[in-house]
Amino acid sequence: xxxxxxxxxxxxxxxxxxxxxxxxxxxxxxxxxxxxxxxxxxxxxxxxxxxxxxxxxxxxxxxxxxxxxxxxxxxxxxxxxxxxxxxxxxxxxxxxxxxxxxxxxxxxxxxxxxxxxxxxxxxxxxxxxxxxxxxxxxxxxxxxxxxxxxxxxxxxxxxxxxxxxxxxxxxxxxxxxxxxxxxxxxxxxxxxxxxxxxxxxxxxxxxxxxxxxxxxxxxxxxxxxxxxxxxxxxxxxxxxxxxxxxxxxxxxxxxxxxxxxxxxxxxxxxxxxxxxxxxxxxxxxxxxxxxxxxxxxxxxxxxxxxxxxxxxxxxxxxxxxxxxxxxxxxxxxxxxxxxxxxxxxxxxxx
Numbered sequence: 001x002x003x004x005x006x007x008x009x010x011x012x013x014x015x016x017x018x019x020x021x022x023x024x025x026x027x028x029x030x031x032x033x034x035x036x037x038x039x040x041x042x043x044x045x046x047x048x049x050x051x052x053x054x055x056x057x058x059x060x061x062x063x064x065x066x067x068x069x070x071x072x073x074x075x076x077x078x079x080x081x082x083x084x085x086x087x088x089x090x091x092x093x094x095x096x097x098x099x100x101x102x103x104x105x106x107x108x109x110x111x112x113x114x115x116x117x118x119x120x121x122x123x124x125x126x127x128x129x130x131x132x133x134x135x136x137x138x139x140x141x142x143x144x145x146x147x148x149x150x151x152x153x154x155x156x157x158x159x160x161x162x163x164x165x166x167x168x169x170x171x172x173x174x175x176x177x178x179x180x181x182x183x184x185x186x187x188x189x190x191x192x193x194x195x196x197x198x199x200x201x202x203x204x205x206x207x208x209x210x211x212x213x214x215x216x217x218x219x220x221x222x223x224x225x226x227x228x229x230x231x232x233x234x235x236x237x238x239x240x241x242x243x244x245x246x247x248x249x250x251x252x253x254x255x256x257x258x259x260x261x262x263x264x265x266x267x268x269x270x271x272x273x274x275x276x277x278x279x280x281x282x283x284x285x286x287x288x289x290x291x292x293x294x295x296x297x298x299x300x301x302x303x304x305x306x307x308x309x310x311x312x313x314x315x316x317x318x319x320x321x322x323x324x325x326x327x328x329x330x331x332x333x334x335x336x337x338x339x340x341x342x343x344x345x346x347x348x349x350x
Contacts, residue, residue, distance in 0.1 A: 146244025
């Protein structure tokens with residue numbers, strides 16, 4: 001009997017792996033099928049990866065970090081500076097971007113280790129303001145002009161050419177980064193750390209009584225979230241061939257927050273669908289910069305103030321929760337059964 005579970009695992013795993021590979025193969029040519037919109041699809045994938053870093057902190061840890069634009073920008077700046085001033089290749093800039101985001105997250109995580117909720121959000125927002133001021137005024141980072149002339153992405157290995165000279169060639173790399181991120185987030189939520197993070201989120205006192213080091217779990221999850229946003233910054237630098245202080249603008253912060261809560265929290269595809277809705281509107285149904293900004297801010301307000309929040313369980317809410325609630329209201333209800341007569345009382349006869 002002990003061999004039965006071992007035989008069952010491949011049967012369950014292989015169909016899921018097949019579906020995942022089939023889905024990726026279908027997505028790969030999709031931008032070309034609908035009109036060559038590779039640039040829009042690449043940006044959606046990249047910014048969705050950045051949003052997944054924030055999603056881990058918001059949905060699994062229950063904290064609202066306003067510093068993930070710093071991790072995003074750190075990955076982009078590390079890439080731009082090394083590629084332009086040191087001539088580093090893409091295989092060097094990738095770990096450098098991850099380490100840059102991780103180092104800043106470690107510093108910020110230690111500072112905010114004992115802070116919760118409102119104060120935590122304020123401190124992380126202050127960190128993003130400080131980082132933006134440094135980027136604007138420090139000549140090492142290019143000042144307000146930023147860093148331009150970033151070469152194209154090149155992950156070639158020997159005779160295997162893996163370069164991206166345009167958006168059409170960059171799209172497979174963006175898709176690959178997105179798929180790796182989806183897998184990593186899924187595995188995190190199934191891991192022991194993910195379970196402890198949810199317990200810390202829902203009931204910190206019970207988590208402490210269960211022997212969980214709450215501060216250590218919060219720090220580990222915060223550190224885990226940073227490389228996702230930093231990796232997105234790495235690829236975004238190659239996609240734009242430029243990095244500058246605009247990466248710290250409120251737009252990126254609001255976009256990431258909206259992507260996390262718009263569709264629903266703790267939904268694996270939630271940040272991806274949220275990012276797709278936002279970027280899709282900007283690219284294909286644009287009403288101009290100011291109107292687009294109003295729509296983006298309005299979507300965040302709608303998600304937080306009008307749509308379901310997901311309650312205290314940390315799950316769903318957003319458009320998915322609103323749709324589920326609407327379907328529940330529209331579902332016909334069975335008539336209540338007649339209440340039995342009270343004991344000791346006679347039923348009146350007609």
